[in-house]
Amino acid sequence: MAAGFGVTKARLWVVAGAAMIAAGSGAVAQDAGQGQTQQQPSDTNSAQSLKLPQNAQIFGNAMPSIIKATAIVNGEVITPTDIELRLALLVISNGGQISPEEAQRLRDQVLRNLIDENLQIQAAKADKIEVKQSDIDRTIQRVAANVKQTPEQLAAYLEANGSNIKSMRRQIEGEIAWQRLQHAKIEVSVGDDEVKAVLDKMTASKGTEEFKVGEIFLSATPATESQTLDNANKILAQLRQGASFAGYARQYSEASTAAVGGDLGWVRPEQLPAPLATVLQQMPAGAISNPIQVPGGFSILAVQDTRKILTADPRDAILSLKQVSVAFPKGTARAAVEPIVARFAEAARSIGGCGGAEKLAAEFHGEVVTSDQVKMRDLPPALQRLMLPMQVGQATQPFGSLEEGIRTLVICGRDEPSSTAPSYDDVYNQLNDERVNSRARRYLRDLRRDAVIEFR
Structure with missing residues (x-):
């Protein structure tokens, strides 16, 4: 689940699977009548016309009397609750791998992030840059799709883990606003001679x-x-x-x-x-x-x-695969599994190409899944090493576990990569991005310097 929050172009991510940090408001209840003179009761009940029940059942959660500000950025309040909600997003995106001691230190960094986020959104608004709700909706939909959820399920998941969809939407708004502001305010130039120099250097560096x-x-x-x-x-x-x-x-x-x-x-x-x-x-x-x-x-x-550089890498090969997987009933002893694995390995060695995958699956009561356009580079490193020398029609050694079952991959097709130099546009865009990155850091530093920030 945590990995799915890293799939957007936003600082998720986010968004990018989870541990939970309870959101706290830091509110303090106050006695509204403290220090006031008590009034004599009246014979007339001023609420009588409302016909209120004497023993009313209260529904929902009470709102705190005071939401304590942690910082005020050019008049916009950042509360402890904002920090806890955003911290919980970080916990989710890291799979809950944050200790309580680490969480306490991270709150300071999250506060700095929220201050920068407010500055970026404020600067974008001052420059008449609008981030529409529909823009945020599209990013939310992509994040949800990457963790195989609907936006509604994503919102419920965040609530269950100490954050909420509002905090995520605010973060996405900040990222979109900052990107658009950079495009509007930061101008850089990259000359043809610079691009040509990089391409010439790459040609000279072929093989490095x-x-x-x-x-x-x-x-x-x-x-x-x-x-x-x-x-x-x-x-x-x-x-x-x-x-x-x-x-x-x-x-x-x-x-x-x-x-x-x-x-x-x-x-x-x-x-x-x-x-x-x-x-x-x-x-x-x-x-x-x-x-x-x-x-x-x-x-x-x-x-x-x-x-x-400029050398074909066999890990860039595009594969067509069939996976044959065999599951074991829960509680099966290892001693009972080992002879099955040995027979499965022997059968996989003589599978006879992709056409034998279904026969192998039937023999071991398994299932077959076909996957095309799989990049060798996207496979786990251990499988890459295993499959690099393999030919079309061969099957890997069995792999897996007692809990998840065993499986083998059969190579049905293999398109070898070709070595090509990056295009002019590729080099131009990279040089341009590097300069925008440098200018953006200076721009944000200027926003911080000019801001009025009060800490409470």
Whole structure:
């Protein structure tokens, strides 16, 4: 469920499956009559005409008398409840992998995010940029579809886990507003000679490695450097315990790529600042770096994949597959399963191509699922290694578990990749995005500097 909240272009995500943090208002009840002179009762009951029951049953939840403000941003209030609802979204997107101690620290970061979000929405409105409810509805529908729910089911799920759909809608509004404001206010130029220089360099670098990289950037000044590094190390500890990199990037990164989970796309080390390039060259796929000091702050890098420049990668092959799966009754002993697995493995080795999948399934009372247009790269790494040398018509060794059953994949078709250089537009867009990212950080810094923010 948590992974589904990371599928939008928003800082979800979000949205991107879950633990729960109860929403708290921090309200304090007050005695409305305290300090007032008691009046003598009147003979006439002023509410008599309402015919109210003497023992009324109260329905619903009481509203707190006071909703305590945590911050006021140019006149707009951020309450403790806002923070708890947004924190719960973060918990959901990370599969509930946040300890109570970590949650307390994260509240400070969530407050900073909410302040930035308000500044971004306010700046967009001041520039006559409108985010329609229908725009937010479409994003909500995509998020719900990615976790195989309707928008109504998504709303109920959020409520059950300490957040609500209103908080998610506000976050989406902020992301859309900020993206549109960047397009309206930030102008950058990329020359033909710059694009050509990158393409020429790529041709000269054919066969060298490039990386699919995610980044979390935390800004720092000399005065806040120590505190920022401490925060970066705490985020790193959570990531290495299995927290979602994309989820943390959406919530904490101050780069414009936060909206897409910190995704920098495919980059070569020389495209990045020298401190990042030096570390990146030493990182294998799946690695997460220590915080790296860069001008203006600290970055954490995650290498999601690697490939050779302008060289065909067999992992880019497109496969047509049949999966034969066999389930075991609940409570089946391992000793009873092992001989079945051995027979299934022997039968899979002599399956005789995809045409034998149905026969194999019938023999073991299993089922067959056909999947076309499957990218080798999208399979789990262990299966990639297993299937790279396989030919059409061959089946993998059985894999799975006692609880989930065993299965084998049969390769029915395989379209090998071709090596092609990126287009002019691809390079242009990447250079353009890098410059917009830099300008956006400066723009948000200016908004913070000019804002009137009161903390309560």
